[in-house]
Amino acid sequence: MTTTEDQTSDGAPTLARVRRLNEHVGETVRVQGWLANRRSSGKLLFLELRDGSGTVQAVAHKKAIGDELFAELEGLPQESSLEVDGLVKADERSPTGVELSVTGARVVGRAEPYPITKAVQEDSVDFLMKHRHLWLRSSKQVAKLRVRARIIKSIRDFFDGRDFVCLDAPIFTPSACEGTSTLFEVDYFGDPAYLTQSGQLYAEAGAMALGRVYTFGPTFRAEKSKTRRHLTEFWMCEPEMAFATLDDVMDLAEGLLCTIVSDVLADCAPELNVLERDLAPLQKIRAPFPRMSYDEAVALLNEKGHPFEWGGDLGAPDETFLTQLFDKPLLLHRYPHGVKAFYMKRDPDDDRVALCVDVLAPEGYGEIVGGSERADDLDYLLEQIKKHDLPQEAFEWYLDLRRYGTVPHGGFGLGLERTVAWVCGTHHIRECIPFPRMLYKIYP
Amino acid sequence: MTTTEDQTSDGAPTLARVRRLNEHVGETVRVQGWLANRRSSGKLLFLELRDGSGTVQAVAHKKAIGDELFAELEGLPQESSLEVDGLVKADERSPTGVELSVTGARVVGRAEPYPITKAVQEDSVDFLMKHRHLWLRSSKQVAKLRVRARIIKSIRDFFDGRDFVCLDAPIFTPSACEGTSTLFEVDYFGDPAYLTQSGQLYAEAGAMALGRVYTFGPTFRAEKSKTRRHLTEFWMCEPEMAFATLDDVMDLAEGLLCTIVSDVLADCAPELNVLERDLAPLQKIRAPFPRMSYDEAVALLNEKGHPFEWGGDLGAPDETFLTQLFDKPLLLHRYPHGVKAFYMKRDPDDDRVALCVDVLAPEGYGEIVGGSERADDLDYLLEQIKKHDLPQEAFEWYLDLRRYGTVPHGGFGLGLERTVAWVCGTHHIRECIPFPRMLYKIYP
Numbered sequence: 003m004t005t006t007e008d009q010t011s012d013g014a015p016t017l018a019r020v021r022r023l024n025e026h027v028g029e030t031v032r033v034q035g036w037l038a039n040r041r042s043s044g045k046l047l048f049l050e051l052r053d054g055s056g057t058v059q060a061v062a063h064k065k066a067i068g069d070e071l072f073a074e075l076e077g078l079p080q081e082s083s084l085e086v087d088g089l090v091k092a093d094e095r096s097p098t099g100v101e102l103s104v105t106g107a108r109v110v111g112r113a114e115p116y117p118i119t120k121a122v123q124e125d126s127v128d129f130l131m132k133h134r135h136l137w138l139r140s141s142k143q144v145a146k147l148r149v150r151a152r153i154i155k156s157i158r159d160f161f162d163g164r165d166f167v168c169l170d171a172p173i174f175t176p177s178a179c180e181g182t183s184t185l186f187e188v189d190y191f192g193d194p195a196y197l198t199q200s201g202q203l204y205a206e207a208g209a210m211a212l213g214r215v216y217t218f219g220p221t222f223r224a225e226k227s228k229t230r231r232h233l234t235e236f237w238m239c240e241p242e243m244a245f246a247t248l249d250d251v252m253d254l255a256e257g258l259l260c261t262i263v264s265d266v267l268a269d270c271a272p273e274l275n276v277l278e279r280d281l282a283p284l285q286k287i288r289a290p291f292p293r294m295s296y297d298e299a300v301a302l303l304n305e306k307g308h309p310f311e312w313g314g315d316l317g318a319p320d321e322t323f324l325t326q327l328f329d330k331p332l333l334l335h336r337y338p339h340g341v342k343a344f345y346m347k348r349d350p351d352d353d354r355v356a357l358c359v360d361v362l363a364p365e366g367y368g369e370i371v372g373g374s375e376r377a378d379d380l381d382y383l384l385e386q387i388k389k390h391d392l393p394q395e396a397f398e399w400y401l402d403l404r405r406y407g408t409v410p411h412g413g414f415g416l417g418l419e420r421t422v423a424w425v426c427g428t429h430h431i432r433e434c435i436p437f438p439r440m441l442y443k444i445y446p
Numbered sequence: 447m448t449t450t451e452d453q454t455s456d457g458a459p460t461l462a463r464v465r466r467l468n469e470h471v472g473e474t475v476r477v478q479g480w481l482a483n484r485r486s487s488g489k490l491l492f493l494e495l496r497d498g499s500g501t502v503q504a505v506a507h508k509k510a511i512g513d514e515l516f517a518e519l520e521g522l523p524q525e526s527s528l529e530v531d532g533l534v535k536a537d538e539r540s541p542t543g544v545e546l547s548v549t550g551a552r553v554v555g556r557a558e559p560y561p562i563t564k565a566v567q568e569d570s571v572d573f574l575m576k577h578r579h580l581w582l583r584s585s586k587q588v589a590k591l592r593v594r595a596r597i598i599k600s601i602r603d604f605f606d607g608r609d610f611v612c613l614d615a616p617i618f619t620p621s622a623c624e625g626t627s628t629l630f631e632v633d634y635f636g637d638p639a640y641l642t643q644s645g646q647l648y649a650e651a652g653a654m655a656l657g658r659v660y661t662f663g664p665t666f667r668a669e670k671s672k673t674r675r676h677l678t679e680f681w682m683c684e685p686e687m688a689f690a691t692l693d694d695v696m697d698l699a700e701g702l703l704c705t706i707v708s709d710v711l712a713d714c715a716p717e718l719n720v721l722e723r724d725l726a727p728l729q730k731i732r733a734p735f736p737r738m739s740y741d742e743a744v745a746l747l748n749e750k751g752h753p754f755e756w757g758g759d760l761g762a763p764d765e766t767f768l769t770q771l772f773d774k775p776l777l778l779h780r781y782p783h784g785v786k787a788f789y790m791k792r793d794p795d796d797d798r799v800a801l802c803v804d805v806l807a808p809e810g811y812g813e814i815v816g817g818s819e820r821a822d823d824l825d826y827l828l829e830q831i832k833k834h835d836l837p838q839e840a841f842e843w844y845l846d847l848r849r850y851g852t853v854p855h856g857g858f859g860l861g862l863e864r865t866v867a868w869v870c871g872t873h874h875i876r877e878c879i880p881f882p883r884m885l886y887k888i889y890p
Contacts, residue, residue, distance in 0.1 A: 019609060019657070034689040036654070036851045054657030054688070055609060083851035085689075110689075111822070111852035135648075135843045136850060138655035147656065151612040158602065165463060165499065168595040172881040173617070173641075173664050173679055176889050188632050188641070190678075191668070195888055197617075197632070204579075204881055207890075210480070211582035212591065213463070213498030220617050220663060224635070234634075235617055244498070245478040245529075245554075378555070399579045399890035406580060407480045407527035408555035437616040437648055444639055445620050446651075446843035 015087050021055035021272070023100045026090045030105060033058065036139070037082045037113075040075075047075055051086055051102070056272060057141060059096060060086050062104035071107060081139065083110040097275060134437055135446045145273035146433055149266055150422045154218075156265040157239050157416070160258050161216045166241055169208040169215040171201025173222075176396055184223045186234075197222040200415060203345070203400050205242035206376060209411055210403055216241040228441055230430040231318070231368070233419060235439040242413035248347075248357040248375040251412040252333050255361050255371050256291050258416065259331055263287040266425050279427045283365055286329050293333040296355065299324060315341040316360075321368040328364060335359040344386040346374040347412075359414070367424040373414020380404040459531050465499035465716070467544045470534045474549060477502065480583070481526045481557075484519075491519055495530055495546070500716060501585060503540060504530050506548035515551060525583065527554040541719060578881055579890045589717035590877055593710055594866045598662075600709040601683050601860070604702050605660045610685055613652040613659040615645025620840055628667045630678075641666040644859060647789070647844050649686035650820060653855055654847055660685040672885055674874040675762070675812070677863060679883040686857035692791075692801040692819040695856040696777050699805050699815050700735050702860065703775055707731040710869050723871045727809055730773050737777040740799065743768060759785040760804075765812040772808060779803040788830040790818040791856075803858070811868040817858020824848040 018031040035053030042048070047062040064072040078084070088102035118136055122129055130137045137143055158168070174188065174195045186197040201217035208215035218239040225232055241258075243250060263284050266274070274281060294302070303310040308323045310316075315337070316324070325332055336349055339356040346356040361371035377383050383401060387394050394401075422434035432438040437446065462475040479497030486492070491506040508516045522528070532546035562580055566573055574581045581587055602612070618632065618639045630641040645661035652659035662683040669676055685702075687694060707728050710718070718725060738746070747754040752767045754760075759781070760768070769776060780793055783800040790800040805815035821827050827845060831838050838845075866878035876882040881890065 021609075034853075035657075054611070054653075054655060081850040083853045110854075111848075113850040116850055133843075133846075135651040135846060138651060144655060147613060147652075148611055151606075154612050155602070155606055158599070162595075162599055165465075167498070167592055168598050169591060169880050170664070170681060172883055173666075174883045174888055186632050186634070188630050190630070190888060191670075191886055193886075193888070207579040207582060208591075208880060209498075211498060211588060213479075220614070222617075226635075237614060399577075402577075402579060404555075406525040406557040406560055409478075409527045410554075436613050436652060439616055439618045442635055442637075444618050444634060444637070 018090075019055040020051070020053045020058045020098065023056075023058055023090050023098060023102070024092075027092050027100060028090065030087060030089050031102075032085055032087050033060070033102065034085050034110075035083070037078055037080055037084060038139075038141070039080065040078065042076050047072060047104075049075065049086070049104070051084075052139070052141070052144075054144065056098055058098055058100065058102055059093075060088055060102040060104050062107070067104055067106065074109060075107060078109060079113045080116040081136075082113040084108060085110060097272070131432070131438070131443065132445065138436065141276050143433065145270075145276040146422065146426050146428060147436060148273050149270050149277075149426050150418070150434060152266055152270050153262055153418070153422055153425065156262045157258065157418075158218065160261045161214075161239075161241060164214070166214040166216045166243075167208070167212045169205060169212065169217055170219055171198060171204040171217040171240075173198050173220070184225050186222050186224045199223055200238065201240050202242065202413065202415065205240050205413060206400070206403055206411065209242040209244045209413070210407065210409070213245075214241070214243050226441060229318075230432075231420060231423075233431060233435065233438055233440055236431075236435065237418035238415045239418065240413060240415045242411065244409050244411045246375070246412050247410055248335065248359065248412060251373045251375065251414055252293065252335065252359050255359070255373060255414055255416070256289050256331075256333065259291075259361070259371075259421075260287060260289050262421065263425060274426075277426050277428075279425075283329060284425065287331070291330045291333050291361075292328050293335065295336045296334060296338065297336070299334055302327070313338050313340070318368060321362050322366045325362045325364050325366055325368060330364060331370075332362045332364075333359055334362060342374070344390045344392065345376050345383065347377045348382075357412075361414075363420070363424040365424070365427075367420070369417075370420045370424060371414050371416045373412065375410065375412035378404060378408045378410055380408070462534075463499040464495070464497045464502045464542065467500075467502055467534050467542060467546070468536075471536050471544060472534065474531060474533050475546075476529055476531050477504070477546065478529050478554075479527070481522055481524055481528060482583075482585070483524065484522065486520050491516060491548075493519065493530070493548070495528075496583070496585070496588075498588065500542055502542055502544065502546055503537075504532055504546040504548050506551070511548055511550065518553060519551060522553060523557045524560040525580075526557040528552060529554060541716070575876070575882070575887065576889065582880065585720050587877065589714075589720040590866065590870050590872060591880060592717050593714050593721075593870050594862070594878060596710055596714050597706055597862070597866055597869065600706045601702065601862075602662065604705050605658075605683075605685060608658070610658040610660045610687075611652070611656045613649060613656065613661055614663055615642060615648040615661040615684075617642050617664070628669050630666050630668045643667055644682065645684050646686065646857065646859065649684050649857060650844070650847055650855065653686040653688045653857070654851065654853070657689075658685070658687050670885060673762075674876075675864060677875060677879065677882055677884060680875075680879065681862035682859050683862065684857060684859045686855065688853050688855045690819070690856050691854055692779065692803065692856060695817045695819060695858055696737065696779065696803050699803070699817060699858055699860070700733050700775075700777065703735075703805070703815075703865075704731060704733050706865065707869065718870075721870050721872075723869075727773060728869065731775070735774045735777050735805075736772050737779065739780045740778060740782065741780070743778055746771070757782050757784070762812060765806050766810045769806045769808050769810055769812060774808060775814075776806045776808075777803055778806060786818070788834045788836065789820050789827065791821045792826075801856075805858075807864070807868040809868070809871075811864070813861075814864045814868060815858050815860045817856065819854065819856035822848060822852045822854055824852070 358374035802818035
């Protein structure tokens with residue numbers, strides 16, 4: 003089996019991945035990868051070799067590898083695939099701490115002239131998006147995808163370690179969670195069905211069966227907005243807890259975000275370095291986070307010269323203004339119930355507001371989490387469904403959760419791509435998912 | 447924060463989950479859950495209490511808790527929610543090793559008469575499917591979902607620990623991987639789009655960027671078949687490796703299946719017990735697995751009196767017959783290329799067959815994995831796309847992977863629900879996903 007570090011069968015050097023080369027200083031190894039860049043100076047050739055785990059400089063002397071191979075490598079187009087054997091040498095100037103002194107090489111697949119050049123990268127997002135299958139190979143994109151994968155693992159480990167059961171919500175749904183205007187419709191064997199916008203209602207059913215659950219999967223919104231914070235297809239993690247209150251929901255979100263950031267700081271130093279991410283703001287992400295009611299936020303906005311009237315939802319500019327006052331995520335709770343979903347519980351101490359919370363990421367990144375305590379009273383929910391003009395029949399199963407053993411419960415949804423964007427310091431979330439889907443954009 | 451084991455704020459007993467009660471023998475704890483069952487004998491009341499992590503018997507003496515509470519609990523409908531305080535006592539007759547001697551209780555949500563009774567459970571799958579949101583609470587369903595979650599974790603840890611990067615493939619796709627007849631079509635802002643049948647082609651792009659990747663998400667097939675092995679929406683994990691051959695693919699699948707089974711055996715003993723799963727066949731799942739070519743399988747089938755002609759795909763009866771000859775998963779490789787997908791590599795030693803492998807689970811469960819080495823030659827792929835009458839334009843991005851640094855590579859897809867069904871010993875895969883979607887079935 004091809005494990006990470008392998009003895010090859012024909013007596014060839016040990017296979018090694020670039021990220022682990024520093025464990026092989028003084029050894030001759032074989033690296034399998036692609037040519038990211040190349041420059042030569044007469045009798046010396048500098049090959050920048052990438053293998054998906056990192057990039058290393060391989061130095062080839064004409065004398066050592068012979069004229070023929072030297073010429074082949076000297077003319078090799080970018081992104082050609084090759085196997086390089088070489089001695090691993092410590093090199094303090096290198097970001098990985100090593101370089102490779104080439105002893106041999108074999109070209110596996112000679113590439114046609116590669117369409118993505120440095121000039122293109124800086125110029126044309128449209129071009130890069132159409133070539134996303136190749137753009138993925140660029141070092142910054144590799145770094146973002148590796149951070150994304152680390153965050154996914156961090157989220158799952160966090161919940162698995164706290165007795166939450168992973169419960170996959172269905173993608174095909176007969177009913178809409180938050181209105182039908184932004185739903186994708188599918189022809190389901192002659193009947194209409196919708197792609198899920200949120201697994202929450204199903205997670206609630208799961209919490210009544212399993213106590214604590216989380217969904218983690220793709221969700222869909224057919225929004226006609228073209229902003230840096232919207233995708234039509236995005237991943238969301240939605241934990242849900244039985245016997246829990248809004249305070250529990252806020253504690254859980256705070257704990258999760260601290261864990262994500264500390265895991266990425268611990269394990270993704272090379273990626274954050276490639277991304278030129280300023281680490282100082284991330285190092286400040288420790289509990290406790292500031293908690294503020296909507297009431298307090300409105301007062302603060304007006305006091306700081308950013309006029310805002312009580313009752314409306316916060317827009318992106320309001321969120322940005324608020325997050326710039328704090329260097330940690332801001333837990334903003336108890337919004338007016340009118341701007342929030344029908345299933346949220348009212349605050350028994352203030353009937354104007356819902357027991358909800360949004361978490362706004364600092365540095366202007368804005369909302370990454372939205373959650374609440376859920377209404378646990380059957381009559382209240384029936385009334386809300388009527389008021390929001392939702393089809394009661396489609397929600398009968400959801401209402402059953404209140405008919406049979408209702409309990410206080412709550413949870414939240416965390417948007418994966420927005421979280422990755424914040425942690426990576428990436429402006430647009432289209433680079434935080436392997437193959438972004440946006441308005442009119444679906445290729446490749 | 448409500449962590450698993452908590453001191454409650456009002457000086458009440460420690461909160462404990464049923465699964466961990468055996469760590470609290472001799473202590474008074476509080477369990478939050480639902481009434482799964484109840485019987486009384488005059489002055490004694492036996493409450494079967496479930497909290498999603500397990501079920502425990504709570505014994506209430508009328509003398510100890512008073513007439514009023516005793517009467518309330520005695521009349522409490524199934525699935526009512528409650529908090530029970532009690533002393534944890536060791537009890538060898540109990541499957542969890544403990545029982546609870548009730549010192550107090552509080553009803554949280556009194557249930558209406560519960561629709562799912564023991565009689566219904568045995569009778570009517572249709573009724574249970576329509577009440578899936580409640581059926582989830584039954585002990586066997588809880589067990590299956592917990593095993594499913596453990597298998598998901600096992601799969602992810604397996605790949606994360608072997609330098610694979612989790613790469614989420616898109617759900618919306620412009621092109622079909624294996625023909626268009628079984629695709630769900632979506633109106634994507636006026637253009638047709640399809641729901642993915644497989645993330646493989648995207649995983650291949652990912653492998654060229656990251657070396658090793660895996661996708662793990664929902665996939666869709668609009669098949670009009672009503673069998674115990676089909677869902678319209680199912681989860682699939684698809685690893686893909688650059689610089690890999692068919693042998694590497696087989697080794698990887700073997701390693702993964704061994705890990706899954708040993709993780710479940712180690713961590714899910716209570717669940718397997720509830721499911722009455724025979725453990726002996728699972729304990730035999732250790733490497734190496736038998737490997738057999740299609741040629742050899744055809745010869746074996748005919749030799750054993752099960753006539754089969756070379757050239758066709760194996761049907762479910764053929765698979766069942768074969769798997770009954772072995773007590774481990776069978777790696778069946780090198781099928782005729784005509785019955786396999788266009789992107790598979792031909793065997794250079796036998797042009798009639800593809801370098802592919804199906805893994806058939808024992809005990810008659812059949813195919814759970816399908817994989818191959820991929821065709822890495824541009825001209826061969828162009829020819830195949832023409833031959834299969836596929837629109838070349840839609841595959842241009844995929845062909846680019848061969849234009850720019852092609853390498854030998856391969857991977858497989860593992861069907862999650864089929865794997866869960868096999869490990870749990872469950873006949874129908876509809877019980878191996880929280881909310882199954884099948885032909886004409888989409889509620890709740």
